[in-house]
Amino acid sequence: MKLGLVIMAALLAAQPAPAPAPAPAPGQRPGSCRFNSAALQFRGSPVEQAQCLLRPVGKYGKLSSAPAVLPPSLAAQIGRPIDIDKMRFRGLLSAQGRDEYLLGGPLDAPIPRARYFVIHDTSQPWLGDAASFPPDDAPQLSELASYLGPEAVAHVFVNRLGETAPGHDFAEPWRASKFELKSLDDAAPGLFLHVELVQPRRRDRAGRGRNDALAPLPGFTPAQYDALALLYVAASLRCGQWLIPAFHAVLDEGMPGGHDDPQHFVLDDFAAALDALRQRLADDPPP
Numbered sequence: 001m002k003l004g005l006v007i008m009a010a011l012l013a014a015q016p017a018p019a020p021a022p023a024p025a026p027g028q029r030p031g032s033c034r035f036n037s038a039a040l041q042f043r044g045s046p047v048e049q050a051q052c053l054l055r056p057v058g059k060y061g062k063l064s065s066a067p068a069v070l071p072p073s074l075a076a077q078i079g080r081p082i083d084i085d086k087m088r089f090r091g092l093l094s095a096q097g098r099d100e101y102l103l104g105g106p107l108d109a110p111i112p113r114a115r116y117f118v119i120h121d122t123s124q125p126w127l128g129d130a131a132s133f134p135p136d137d138a139p140q141l142s143e144l145a146s147y148l149g150p151e152a153v154a155h156v157f158v159n160r161l162g163e164t165a166p167g168h169d170f171a172e173p174w175r176a177s178k179f180e181l182k183s184l185d186d187a188a189p190g191l192f193l194h195v196e197l198v199q200p201r202r203r204d205r206a207g208r209g210r211n212d213a214l215a216p217l218p219g220f221t222p223a224q225y226d227a228l229a230l231l232y233v234a235a236s237l238r239c240g241q242w243l244i245p246a247f248h249a250v251l252d253e254g255m256p257g258g259h260d261d262p263q264h265f266v267l268d269d270f271a272a273a274l275d276a277l278r279q280r281l282a283d284d285p286p287p
């Protein structure tokens with residue numbers, strides 16, 4: 001969602017104004033994860049980067065200052081060489097009736113420059129002052145066509161049922177955050193991959209204007225976590241190493257007009273979906 005006066009008013013009303021963040025030094029990018037534009041990565045080891053980039057995202061995009069607590073199974077793999085057998089993964093996709101072209105593109109096409117797997121919520125559809133959220137299988141939550149086309153904002157979209165649709169192949173450099181658009185110039189094509197999870201929003205009557213601050217709880221469905229695990233494996237397979245997951249709102253930290261997504265994303269649920277996927281791959285006979 002768009003930040004701005006709405007957020008500022010809410011924050012100012014709720015608590016004393018925090019001390020202003022120090023201005024970035026020349027050449028330093030905004031945000032506390034500290035992107036190094038020469039090395040094309042954030043500060044620290046891959047796990048330390050994930051701990052920064054996956055800090056919980058609160059209402060109106062308020063970020064936790066504490067590092068994210070990574071589930072052990074996720075922390076054990078981030079940044080390491082991929083250890084998934086492509087043929088077994090293909091077999092699993094086939095058993096599920098999934099087409100790899102709907103999971104970011106062909107598994108045989110490498111994307112060696114990719115490093116970051118950025119998780120978004122669509123903040124759409126916007127339901128205004130509706131009293132509640134519709135069921136996850138409601139047509140307005142399951143349609144994906146409205147997100148697609150040449151200017152699709154992300155690489156892949158996932159509806160509440162776990163169905164996926166391609167915006168752009170993962171191999172296509174595509175910028176989907178203020179951070180990339182404003183801070184990186186043309187320095188890092190293909191470094192960030194973007195996945196949008198459909199999440200409806202409603203207006204917070206306590207907020208101002210046409211805000212979209214109310215998100216459902218839980219924020220995402222089990223089917224969305226399962227599909228996200230498939231996408232994370234597919235992208236990491238093509239890269240050759242386990243990508244570093246990141247939240248959009250954290251990427252945009254400190255930037256005017258930064259976004260507030262994803263809301264109510266549970267890392268333990270994502271890790272559990274990944275663990276279950278690994279187990280399936282271990283249990284299934286080789287194709």
Ligand SMILES: [Zn+2]
Nearest residue numbers: 120248259261
């Ligand atoms: Zn986003």
